[in-house]
Amino acid sequence: MAPPLSRRSLLQAAALAAATPAIGYPATGRASAAVQEAQAVTAVPAGWSVQPFALDDVALRPGLFADKRQLMLDHARGYDVDRLLQVFRANAGLSTGGAVAPGGWEGLDGEANGNLRGHYTGHFLTMLSQAYAGTGEQVFVDRIRTMVGALTEVRAALREDPAVLSVGGRFGTAAENVRGSYQYVDLPAAVLGGASAITLSAWVKPTHAGNWARVFDFGNDNTRYMYLAARNASGIPRFAVTTNGPGGEQGIDGTAALPLDQWSHLAVTIADGTGTLYVNGTAVGRNTAMTLTPAALGTLAHNWLGRSNFDTDPVFAGAYDEFNVWSRALTAAEVSDLQSRRAADASAGRGDLASYAFDETSGGTFADASGRGLTATLLRTWGGPSHPGFLAAYPETQFIDLESRTTSDYTKVWAPYYTAHKILRGVLDAYLTTEDARALDLASGMCDWMYARLSKLPEATLQRMWGLFSSGEFGGIVEAICDLHAITGKAEHLALARLFDLDRLIDNAAANTDILDGLHANQHIPIFTGYLRLYDATGEQRYLDAARNFWGMVVPHRMYGIGGTSTGEFWKARDVIAGTISDTTAETCCAYNMLKLSRTLFFHEQRPKYMDYYERALYNQVLGSKQDKADAEKPLVTYFIGLTPGHVRDYTPKQGTTCCEGTGMESATKYQDSVYFKAADGGALYVNLYSPSQLTWAEKGVTVTQTTAFPREQGTTLTVGGGSAAFALRLRVPAWATAGFRVTVNGRAVSGTPTPGSYFTVSRTWRGGDTVRISMPFRLRVEKALDDPSLQTLFYGPVNLVGRNSATSHLQLGLYRNAGLSGDLLPSLTPVSGKPLHHTLAGTEFAPFFEGTEDPTHVYFKRSEPRVIFGNSDSGVANPAKSDGTTLLDEIWAGAPFSSKGALVTRVRSTVNAWVAAGRLSRADGQTVVRTAEHATYAR
Template sequence: MAPPLSRRSLLRAAALASAVPAVSLSPTSASAAPTVPAALPAPDAWTVRPFPLDQVALRAGLFADKRELMLDHARGYDVDRLLQVFRANAGLPTGDAVAPGGWEGLDGEANGNLRGHYAGHFMTMLAQAWAGTGEQVFADRLRTMVGALTKVRAALREDPAVTVTDGRFGTAVEQIRGSYQYIDLPSGTLGGARAITLSVWVRPAHDGAWARVLDFGDTTRYLYLAARNADGVPRFAVTTGGPGAEQGLDGTAALPLNRWSHLAVTLADGTGVLYVNGTEVARNTAMTLTPAALGTPVNNWLGRSNYPADPVFAGAFDEFNAWSRALDGAEIAALQDSRAADTPAGRGDLASYAFDETSGGTLTDGSGHGRTAALRRTWGGPSHPGFLAAYPETQFIDLESRTTSDYTKVWAPYYTAHKILQGLLDAHLATGDNRALDLASGMGDWMYSRLSRLPASTLQRMWGLFSSGEFGGIVEAICDLHALTGKPEHLALARLFDLDRLIDSCAAGTDVLDGLHANQHIPIFTGCLRLYDTTGEERYLDAARNFWGMVVPHRMYGIGGTSTGEFWKARDVIAGTISATTAETCCAYNMLKLSRTLFFHDQRPEYMDHYERALFNQVLGSKQDRPDAEKPLVTYFIGLTPGHVRDYTPKQGTTCCEGTGMESATKYQDSVYFAAADGSALYVNLYSPSELTWAEQGVTVTQITAFPHEQGTTLTVAGGSASFELRLRVPAWATAGFRVTVNGRAVSGTPVTGSYFGVSRTWRGGDTVRIAMPFRLRVEKALDDPSLQTLFLGPVNLVGRNSSTEYLRLGLYRNAGLSGDLLPSLTPVSGEPLHFTLDGTEFAPFHEGTEDPTHAYFRRVEPRVVFGGVDSGVANPARFDGTTLLDEVWAGAPFGSKGALVARVRATVDAWVAAGLLGAGDGRTVVATARRAGYAP
């Protein structure tokens, strides 16, 4: 008998009722009914398979508490802010929404060349939150975003259309910042005039220098009017010899933002005059050039500069008129309160645009010449109808010819595409919204249309470019897309991202990681595994396995993270790479995905040992322990230098790590349990309070524990009877024992650390499995400097909270127990689980997201030989490699008795005296001290 559906499952099922699947590339109504999601089938190559998030519920505990902090952000953040950059790019109204900023805004780092990525992460977070909690708000927000993106793609496929705003007189045309739209006037608009007046109302929305109100000509022969020059004031100029020969007029004050201002220029008889709001602000009596000197200008633009580096004008236009004479001051003043048609000047006889249009992409000329203007995009339009992005396709086009990295010009466009694609796939799978799959399929078609026509050499050059060529986990996402659509083009597309020189080197076991950007390359290997699943090519599997072994442990810090300053250094250099920019959080996220996917193919316990280490330490510790609707509060780097304070609001926000941080915090349960592909076994990988609904076996498994505050866990089976093997992970750190009972009786067999312990039986409702796994305090040494160490209690990394910026110097052998456990040297803090003090410094779990200055590593110093608190007074000698006498003694732990310890001390002393490393007299003192030490017999 199958277990009853949970409230979460019932909510999800109700939301998916009566829906019809379809995949197309046609616009879909925003109110279209969602379809039943097509569950991704597990590849045949997977010998174990994960459970969907909605089948594993988090129960109260550490992970649920951390997740709830992120759910506050998921519930509270205004998704219209995320959609602002997409709508702007498509020329759609953005309302009052303000782009998130940072990497998601035009004013952020590299001019927001990564914008759109954050919305993808947010959709994935919402999908995971909906699956994990069943709260309707998350599904509703997903559908809002998918509906908006559907409209965005439709708008991108069409010519630009008027965006209406309140004008100075009636309506006006708004040029949304980020839309790259401008007004294209017909050739001959200026008519070769020898005198001219130009008049326009503008409402600037941004203070960027050199945004043109108008620009007629090219880069040599032109006249322009800029809202702001380099000094922030309006400027008019005319030239037939380029910038160095300009004859110009400069204003005296900046135009206010988001307020209407009137600009007018007259030019006649060698004199130019600039007016602002009807007042003359500049006069130049040496302006000999007129429009006639330009001939027939090549370009006739409102809102766009002939210089591509200049920004497109952002704001609104109203009432543009051009006359073939110089209006006098009174006529200019009259334009302040009335339309030109209602003033003595009348409409411009060269051109006159009232901007009264409320739809369409053309603007009517009222001068009588019929010079209809048109709205254009500076980049034209998409090369394929499936294109969807928050910036122009020029980012992708530029990458194809780029030979050097410059993220201020091109910053990882396919990385951004990945995040959007993945978010859409997750939205479809979580809510069944077919519009999301339609958008995703279109993106796949568009990418294939671009990349399939490129030579292999071009692709290899692109993917080898640091930053610009980064594409994240796009291969994995495209493989998932192919599983849903079945389109052969989508599988072919996935293979176009192969970075052959890296994949081939790793497949051959050749370590070439030194100097590579870590997070650019880690996801490549999760993609390799998915390609192996689909193609069966062993090269992909070998590359992924070997790559993992090049990172763990050879480039891994104690908390499970990797990279310094985003890059890898030489193999086995750990102490030598510790910095304030160590352990980029995205790297931990991607190494977890890789470890997990490798385990699906090969159940090597070290994959899940690493998963536990990185999850319980870096990933949990990367999230600050306070709620915030506006910020996810996730670290970018976790510096491991002494006294480092974590920065939970890095780089103006909306970074890659904040994006992956949102995802990590809403899928903590994704690897707690796996099932054998044939249903014969249940893997319990992580010890976390949770409830598994295993429908195929008709049982639920509830795990009750306060782990890691509790050194064990209890599993209870409910439902009907089912035969399977329960495979319990015996962590590599569980050297103090791992004991299992079923219904109170000890299970035969000897659990081995770093393996899985199997319990096979026919399980019945009420069966209870109890696991005890005592923690021991241990140290882990930096591979390149054994004296630099980090503390662990079970799976928990303990960090010192101390403001010193020098490594703490600590000794731990003084009270070590016969078991070898170093914990007796620390003093527990009353009422604070997993908190201790040592030499005046408090040690606490790394996973606590505080802003305390921390010491993840310390300098191990054991100056004298001490046993059981008894000081021998003898200096602790060391070998050339740094190994001390005490290190060698305690390497023999655990000791069954004090006598066994004394025997180990005597044998070690004899060897060191014989080697000339310790004097005979001091040796005798050391042995005597061990005998006097206060250990129980």
């Protein structure tokens, strides 16, 4: 067995495709056994010709990204993590300390019964890890340790039988059922004793207003039973007994709802055909025609406190103090006497059929003081204990149900392996940040548990599961498992990663067969980043081919101008852009995952298009998805970004805890993850993004400081610090940089012609103080929707400019009226003084998409050039068009840039002659157009 990975190697390994934070944090405890026995593996896959830097190697400097990140860092510092842990602790039957889950998707009351709860905690752990990597602030490590400690306690509790949660009671101590714990009290079959007269009495403190939650329910099934519900459909207590199902119930209803978080006494008496319901010593309901008694029910199999014989009813949430059963009907005076003292001290005495005081402070049983020895047992509705390694905020039942499910129903099963991925990624990142062995043990245990479960399933079952929309979604779990395998070296972990192969998807993508139409976008994008990691681990070419081809099916064929993809979470047919625009386009998670896939592909193949896309999506959708506003409760990140006219971004969708808020928290704390890469042999430094930052390249003994206000500045300056080092500096020439890309070193121009959509290389031995200046002038351009060239969006350099206008129909805009000889459309717009990158056109202000405001916006507009105009000179001639929509002006300006006014006029004359000859333009109008072009004055 080879020695374990070094601290630095562990951190670098985890940076990989996920940009997991790697930091120099001092160890505070021993490394886990899993690490001590790990096989030696390289820090990054051997096949990567280019490697990322760890997050702590790249520091953000003041600027656009640092400002956005600060908002999220403030949220990370201040948010109460006990609120996130609430659902985990509740699931394990542990005290939640009064914490309230965030709500939305992260809580029991959220969408689909809260079936995705726990995902947000994983995101938060990753955010904290990245926040520490970027800032070094101790507060983030402290919060991580708090969360890891709590999750460790939760997993341990899930492995044990449930234990009483003792709280202060009405008289002494009480037993609490935390909402979400699925716990109830099971009583022996003889508890009712076949009595023909009976009194049942309980002190309860409900903590949730769940209709039909039972105080008690004695029955066999949904036919023979006797129950007392704290709330019926009307929200008031109800007692009922039946031998013929709900239609045969003989019942008594209360008159008012029980107060929450207060003790209430409930009692029911039955004798001589009369039943009475008491609340706090007062008779609130009476039925004088009751023919049924416990004797009529016979011996019952299910005798429960807190659980219903109807599976869809909620478990009672709250506390119990005293439950007594007497074989007679207590008098009104005796019931009243129970209000002020224990039954043992009251006139009625303890129940002779059963008597539980709930004074126990540990264990999982409750002693019976009636003398009948009917010990009660605390149980979970889903059985248990859970299997080794299991960790979630809900029981294993979702995972079990998925294995036999053939159709999706997210109210029953909502992507349990997706949630598992988020938790796994979070605890793995926590380990890499703090070296807390507990976090690695949690991560490794989760994967051991998944392997034990999935490895037993037939291949056909796995393929069916992973092909189910929503229920079978597993996110980026393959990537996380591969990252864990790089640390543990356990063969089972690599085998587990391969159990998530979705063969139909892989094989079609590997063959470059596009089957994306109708698929859920974010269910499938992160799968391919995982398959790239499997290629690294196994060398199977189909994984790489599938990922590469898949990327090409999305970019540009299903990509909106801002870099996003999907509409209503799904993909439509290839090359349909205008036809898919809606209020629910561009799910933010999709952009997050496309960025991860793009950078991981770049590690294998240095195709500039991957980083061109990265810049597009990062500088537009990802930055624009974060609101420019502080909030202690919400991260303020969009779910969808509607591209319909006048859309207003919603930064708090579904109460602010969706998948996109989760990935948004991560995005905002790793903006620096792809600014710089290095060649595997150390011979080159790739500068991919122009962002104020400082790189510490320890292996070379140098720093590289980038000083810029980009994209508000059309260039950047790189300054080398430290000693001397020989390497090639590879500067990305953006595909949009058609107006010239110029490089100087120490004031001298570098020879060579930079080509847009490539990398420009400067090789030398660099010394401290060397300065590289890059100039990249912006031009205003349009990008056309693939299926409707008249629907266009504006870009100024890398920045998408959006109109701020409340109109709900597409703006009709012309741009040729004052176009420059270079082809730049910017002269047709008017700059806004004091607001960089802001312009006006036709009375509408256009601003950068990255500004996170709540203004109504127009990302796309309708191109309208009704007349032929040059240099603001209107010819008065209507602008004719071909059948495909191409206009005369389109064809003229397609020849830009023009070296001079004469060159433009020559282009106008030749184009006009062709259109006149084709009968699309009269000779007289053509002559007018040429004369207007000759007399106009043009911007450069």
